[in-house]
Amino acid sequence: MFNSIVVRFAPSPTGYLHVGGARTAIFNWLFARSTGGKFLLRIEDTDKERSSEEMVRAILDGLKWLGLDWDEPPMRQSNRSARHRAECLRLLESGHAYWCRCSAQEVEERRTQLWDRGVAYRCPELCRNSLSTQAPDENAVLRFKVPEGKTHFNDIVHDAITFENSEIEDFVLLRSDGTPVYNVAVVVDDHDMDITHILRGDDHLSNTPKQIQLYRALGYDVPQFGHLPLILGPDKKRLSKRHGATAIGEYQMRGYLPSALVNYLALLGWSPGGDREIMTLDELIEAFDIRRVLKKSAVFDEEKLRWINGQHIRRLSISELMERLRPYIDGDVPGADNGYLERVVRLMQERMTVLPDLFNEGWFFFKDPESYDEKGVKKHWKPQVPVMVEEILAELEKCDFTAASVE
Numbered sequence: 001m002f003n004s005i006v007v008r009f010a011p012s013p014t015g016y017l018h019v020g021g022a023r024t025a026i027f028n029w030l031f032a033r034s035t036g037g038k039f040l041l042r043i044e045d046t047d048k049e050r051s052s053e054e055m056v057r058a059i060l061d062g063l064k065w066l067g068l069d070w071d072e073p074p075m076r077q078s079n080r081s082a083r084h085r086a087e088c089l090r091l092l093e094s095g096h097a098y099w100c101r102c103s104a105q106e107v108e109e110r111r112t113q114l115w116d117r118g119v120a121y122r123c124p125e126l127c128r129n130s131l132s133t134q135a136p137d138e139n140a141v142l143r144f145k146v147p148e149g150k151t152h153f154n155d156i157v158h159d160a161i162t163f164e165n166s167e168i169e170d171f172v173l174l175r176s177d178g179t180p181v182y183n184v185a186v187v188v189d190d191h192d193m194d195i196t197h198i199l200r201g202d203d204h205l206s207n208t209p210k211q212i213q214l215y216r217a218l219g220y221d222v223p224q225f226g227h228l229p230l231i232l233g234p235d236k237k238r239l240s241k242r243h244g245a246t247a248i249g250e251y252q253m254r255g256y257l258p259s260a261l262v263n264y265l266a267l268l269g270w271s272p273g274g275d276r277e278i279m280t281l282d283e284l285i286e287a288f289d290i291r292r293v294l295k296k297s298a299v300f301d302e303e304k305l306r307w308i309n310g311q312h313i314r315r316l317s318i319s320e321l322m323e324r325l326r327p328y329i330d331g332d333v334p335g336a337d338n339g340y341l342e343r344v345v346r347l348m349q350e351r352m353t354v355l356p357d358l359f360n361e362g363w364f365f366f367k368d369p370e371s372y373d374e375k376g377v378k379k380h381w382k383p384q385v386p387v388m389v390e391e392i393l394a395e396l397e398k399c400d401f402t403a404a405s406v407e
């Protein structure tokens with residue numbers, strides 16, 4: 001097995017925790033917890049315009065609600081730009097980077113010409129081979145000098161993957177305002193956090209050859225990569241808001257149990273083998289095997305999630321279920337003193353798929369009907385009916401009417 005595994009989840013606080021991000025976090029967390037490794041967090045908050053502290057809190061609360069804990073205080077990427085910049089300048093000094101003085105228009109024209117010949121963008125020799133370590137002017141950007149050859153790696157999920165370096169452009173490391181780009185920040189931070197395995201969505205696959213080039217040029221050990229298959233909507237397109245709720249908080253509000261959501265998301269792209277489906281966090285940790293991550297994209301199926309949630313509800317003890325229901329009760333349920341409520345919960349537990357079902361499906365336990373079918377009454381409520389009802393009531397009173405005898 002692996003020695004001292006360190007993985008991370010690196011959300012951007014530009015939005016809430018979504019289904020896709022949560023699934024990535026769950027896979028990393030399960031991998032760490034099943035191997036005795038560490039699970040770390042990094043807040044990728046370099047986009048100051050779009051990031052907010054409110055979102056940082058919401059994401060951390062979402063992870064906590066799911067039951068995922070982390071081993072060290074989260075790293076803040078925005079605190080580290082001096083370090084990222086210093087590593088870029090080290091690349092310049094070691095000849096892996098160059099100052100580009102081409103105008104945006106020159107780059108655009110040359111990019112098209114080169115691409116017609118099947119080669120990704122490189123600056124003209126004058127720019128690319130310049131040995132100057134001083135930025136020529138304030139519009140200059142620092143570019144990475146992509147070497148010749150191929151970039152090859154063994155992906156944990158997809159096995160051997162090879163990129164032709166001629167298809168990777170001499171990408172920008174430092175923008176003209178001196179800020180480092182995403183790929184630099186990610187590589188330097190993952191190195192400094194001692195990350196050994198990077199499990200992330202397939203959408204990052206195109207960044208991976210660039211990042212591997214950076215690891216090598218900086219003299220870092222290259223971690224192992226595993227790209228998780230995308231989560232698709234029922235129409236086989238990438239899961240998005242068009243398909244309905246994607247924020248984890250919405251599922252919490254709709255009365256899903258965190259254990260059910262983790263269970264369901266763990267099964268999106270991973271299988272414990274056999275036909276096991278309903279699993280607690282501890283059972284997932286026990287069964288998790290990174291080698292069983294599937295290559296194929298997974299389709300998000302809310303009906304399946306609802307079924308799994310119902311199964312998790314059935315497995316709670318009455319007191320656990322009462323506790324989970326508490327936020328929905330909030331004192332305004334008529335006649336809901338604890339004894340009565342508990343009896344209703346016992347009856348409804350087998351029939352609930354989400355927590356509010358107690359009130360939506362079982363409303364008649366809590367309030368009298370407000371209307372009745374008047375036509376039906378005219379048709380069936382004949383003079384002899386009250387007599388018959390009296391007789392049935394008398395019969396029922398003689399019965400041993402308990403759940404056990406009814407069944």
Ligand SMILES: [Zn+2]
Nearest residue numbers: 100102123127
């Ligand atoms: Zn240039």
